[in-house]
Amino acid sequence: MIDEAYVIAAAKALDLAITPGHLPGVVANLQRIEAIAESLDTIALAPEDEAAPVWMP
């Protein structure tokens, strides 16, 4: 569950400064990504469903 505490901790781990003015917008954007990422978690993937970072159709 993404909240302000996660954003602050993850930004610290990445040495990324999030100014107070940007914090609400970053949290909102990451929560939007989270909601979309959760929709992908509904799929039961098989082990052979490998990641496709370089796609060769």
Added chain:
Amino acid sequence: MSVTARIERVLADIRARDRAINAFVDLTEERALAQARRVDRFLQAGRSPGRLSGIPFAVKNLFDVKGLATLAGSRINRELPPASRDATLVRRLENAGAVLVGTLNMDEYAYGFSTENSHYGPTRNPHHQAHVAGGSSGGSAAAVAADLVPLTLGSDTNGSIRVPASFCGVWGLKPTYGRLSRAGTFPFVGSLDHVGPFAQSVADLAAAYDAMQGTDPGDPVCRPPRSVETVSDRLEAGLEGLRVARAVGYFEDGAEPAVVERVAQAAAALGATRTVEVPDAALGRAAAFVITAAEGAQLHLANLRKRAEDFEPLIQDRLLAGALMPAAWYLQAQRVRRWYYRKVMPLFDSVDAILAPATPRPAQKIGQETFTVRGRTMLARPNAGMLTQPISCIGLPVVAAPVGAVADPDDSGAPLPVGMQIIAAPWREDICFRVARALERAGAARFVAAKTQCSS
């Protein structure tokens, strides 16, 4: 008229009329005139300089052009040294006799669907200047729509060729992932980046595409055994043997009824009565969204650490959020992409081409935060690409066809153009082009130049 005289006229026309739409960022006058004189010398000697002899073209400013910094719509990249050589596709077009006249505006780092660029100003829709041109290749589509140049290049990661082609009423090609070389272009999302042309006719789109084909060691995904498979010589082959179907479900629910009607009319003009449903298109879009957020941000992590405030204000928070994403989300999205590909590909056992709207609706106004689709209010900028993302997610080739104009549901002004995707199986651009040409011949899809006046 000599090619040199024609190019001089084109450059003067751009200087006069582009002020109204802001499609161009830089003109390459000296270079254009040198190339024009070279083409004239060929012609005077009775030789052909190539199939694109004397055709003026311009490129989205993420393509390397020797001597210019590759801006990719950003302020940050102004500090880069000038490119030491041209992008592969620029070189290939010039080798075919075309003449580069300038570089074009875009969303910063290609992250957007509207070309509302705070550093260089918004590109305006030539059909109605209060509206966006679409993006991220907005300058590329607008320049063709305003008839400033007949040919441009853009890039498409999630819809950045097809969305502006739709909003501006021009032809566009997003080829199969890996078909055209991206060498010498500033990347956005390596997993999803494509490049391709915009044009005013199917024949011109095909001629440019054919001239640019060929593998390239400079692009890790544009490689053998695929080689040149020209389409210009097959444009008039007609529809015989092709099974064409219209996409319903996600692609119908996600577009205004008037847009769906335009696609249905195009299908009817082709005699296509079948419909298909692309399975799990929403999940394909979701996977593309997550992959984009992660890769798009990671590419800029160093500058986000040092100078986040120098990025486009519209994307700063989105980039910072993407940089903080857990790895599990990204890898799940990449795995879902493969799963989704396996679900979609069987469709092509029973159909050869799928017709679907390119955008949910026509262009929104510049500065408009939300828009309406079937009475639902949603964020305008990310949702302009909701119908293109599920297709580029798995690299399928698409020709975007201008299929007429419809009213903006949020505005009582004049109708604005909308486009249709003609989608085929990987590496079957030839089918997209045959269907496109059949539509054009039937009058069901056609380019209409926007009338833009000098705004001085």
